Amino acid sequence: MTNTEKQICYRISSSIKESFEESGFLRKDELLDYIKQTVDLEVSYKPRDMRTEIVNFIYESILKNKLYKEFLSGKTLMCSKCISIKPMSRFNTYKHNGETIKKTICKKCEYDNHKTWIKNNKEKQKEYDKKKYIKNRQRYLDNYKIWQKNNKSTHNLYNRQYKARLYVIKKIGRDLSDKEHKLINNLVKNEGLTGLKIYKSGVIS
Numbered sequence: 001m002t003n004t005e006k007q008i009c010y011r012i013s014s015s016i017k018e019s020f021e022e023s024g025f026l027r028k029d030e031l032l033d034y035i036k037q038t039v040d041l042e043v044s045y046k047p048r049d050m051r052t053e054i055v056n057f058i059y060e061s062i063l064k065n066k067l068y069k070e071f072l073s074g075k076t077l078m079c080s081k082c083i084s085i086k087p088m089s090r091f092n093t094y095k096h097n098g099e100t101i102k103k104t105i106c107k108k109c110e111y112d113n114h115k116t117w118i119k120n121n122k123e124k125q126k127e128y129d130k131k132k133y134i135k136n137r138q139r140y141l142d143n144y145k146i147w148q149k150n151n152k153s154t155h156n157l158y159n160r161q162y163k164a165r166l167y168v169i170k171k172i173g174r175d176l177s178d179k180e181h182k183l184i185n186n187l188v189k190n191e192g193l194t195g196l197k198i199y200k201s202g203v204i205s
């Protein structure tokens with residue numbers, strides 16, 4: 001047998017061993033037929049003699065497999081989830097009142113459950129992040145509105161002070177001193193006066 005053919009053997013035998021986990025272990029009398037079918041399907045281009053050689057090689061290698069030996073020895077349990085009969089070592093144990101008890105589902109099903117749990121949890125996490133984002137976004141918008149409002153009133157005040165000063169300047173026909181500038185600003189801010197009212201009050205002439 002060439003190296004290429006040996007590689008074919010390893011590939012097929014490992015895929016058969018994997019299928020044991022997925023769809024249950026084959027009985028010894030089913031195994032040989034199954035290998036023949038698989039080899040005929042996968043390497044139909046090989047001459048019959050070579051195919052037979054390959055089948056025997058795979059058969060021997062699976063019979064030597066530790067897990068399959070355990071299965072053949074009858075030390076098996078049926079998984080309550082995938083309903084496959086599997087070697088006992090394919091079931092985890094847990095402690096209960098100091099006693100070691102085999103779980104009723106096989107390691108593969110346990111692993112699948114775990115994967116599903118992680119997947120579901122990820123979706124929950126995503127959902128949570130989304131909610132958090134929406135909540136924060138609302139808070140951001142609220143803060144922005146407050147900021148805008150405050151800023152608007154500041155801006156509005158500056159605008160009213162500017163207009164009042166301009167009005168007074170026009171009326172008195174000259175520039176304001178620093179003192180008068182501050183006075184108008186304060187009257188607009190604290191008394192809510194307009195340029196007209198300030199001018200009419202006579203504080204600046």
Ligand SMILES: [Zn+2]
Nearest residue numbers: 079082106109
């Ligand atoms: Zn199972």
